[in-house]
Amino acid sequence: MNSERIQAIVDEYKLPKFRAKQLKEAFFEHHYSSFEQLTNFPKDLRNKLTQENQVLCLTVNKVFASSDKVTYKALLELHDGLKIESVLMSPKPGLWTACISSQVGCAMKCTFCATGTMGLTRNLSSEEISDQVLFWRQFIAKNDIDTERLNNVVYMGMGEPLHNTKQVFASIEELTTEDTFKIGSRHISVSTSGLLKGVKEMAERFPQVNLALSLHAAKDELRSSIMPINDAFNLERVRACLDEYIDxxxxxxxxxxxxLEGENNELSHAAELCDFLKSLERPELTHTNLIVYNETDSTHKGSTRQKADDFRNFLKSKGLSVTIRKNLGRDIDGACGQLAVKEDN
Known part of the structure; x- marks a missing residue:
């Protein structure tokens, strides 16, 4: 459900203009999950809308809950039978973030990412993207979740968002629209493996939306071995793009x-990352999120906590902003890099 579909419903059923506002209030403010809840609509119209329409353009197959109940993963089925995963997580009490997908699978083939093993099937539409947020809002409203609202949205689920800029950018427009989702731009983050043309477009269109760039190594040879995209967009090009973006x-x-244990987590790698960040014109306008790898197969191993701490402390000693991200949802394969639709789901 988005602005375009609400207008289509108004047009198709020849409804008066004020019904569009009522529909937006029902789904985006009251988080209704069915047309039957529209008590300010005539009963016959409610029944007709219910029979002929769905609120969400996707179907919820299953929701998994982590043991600590701070992470939920939804398996969602699209109109063509394809499936994606989407995550709701709470990094802090009362703070909830939706981690949403932008593609079915991914073409980037990062070696540590389970989604990359799926390959790319297709892009999601704008409505398929924003409906993940609408679903999680409905989920919060229906369940005993300790918050009144969904606080943040991150495009860090399945897929490379900037490989689907047309639909991703359209979904951001929808999420930030005042009469629908009303999410502030600074509460939205878009992650990219380094598609630099998309970064430049995002800077032009959504300068207040947060950019998260996956680096994972600060030397070209190592980064290319982990992230094949580095062969096309190497670190020198990434550096220039970041300078342009920040400016x-x-x-x-x-x-x-x-x-990754034994691959990019030594102090020598921390020094290389420090040198890369310090080479930027405004290194103070960077924040590094260190993520202890969530193991998905035998290709890589996650760093020990001690090495992660040493890595963080080295960067901090050099005056850089850095944190170790809390891994949420590991027990339901909902943590960073673990999203992949499995046959037994």
């Missing part, structure tokens, strides 16, 4: 760095 937006960039 344009004056916003902080989030650097994502997955720590």
């Amino acid at each position: 344009k937006t004056h916003r902080k960039v989030f650097i994502e760095y997955v720590l």
Whole structure:
């Protein structure tokens, strides 16, 4: 459900204009999950809308809950039978974030990411993207969740968002629209493996939306071995793009760095990352999120906590902003890098 579909319903059923406002209030403010809840609509119209329409353009197959009840993962089926996963998580009490997908699978083939093993099937539409947020709002409203609202949205689920810029950007427009989702731009983050044309477009169109760039290594040879995209967009090009982005937006960039045991988690790698960040014109406008790898197969192993701490402390000693991200949802395969539709789901 989005603005376009509400207008289509108004047009198809020849409803007066004020019904559009009522529909938006029902679904985006009251988080109704069915047309039957529209008590301010005539009963016959409610029944007709219920029979001929669905509120969400996707179907919920199953919702998994982590043992600590701070992470939920939904398996969602699309109109063509394809499936995606989407996550709701609470990094802090009362703070809830929706981690949404932008593609069925992914073409980037990052070696540590389970989604990359699926390959790319297709892009999601704008409505399929924003409906994940609408679903999680409905979920919060129906369940005993300790918050009144969904606080943040991150495009960090399945897929490379900037490989689907047309639909992703359309969904951001919808999420930030005042008469629908009303989510502030600074409460939205878009992650990319380094599609630099999309980064530049995002700086132009959505300068207040947060950018998270997956780096994972600060030397080209190592980064290429982990992230094949580096062959096309190497670190020198990434550096130039980040300088341009920061100069344009004056916003902080989030650097994502997955720590892989014995591969990129030594102090020498921390020094290389430090050198890369310090080479930027405004290194103070970066924040590095260190992520202890969530193991999905035998290809990589997650860093020890001690090495993660040492890595963080080295960067902090050099005056850089850095944290170790809390891994949520590991027990339901809902943590960073673990999303992949499995046959037994």
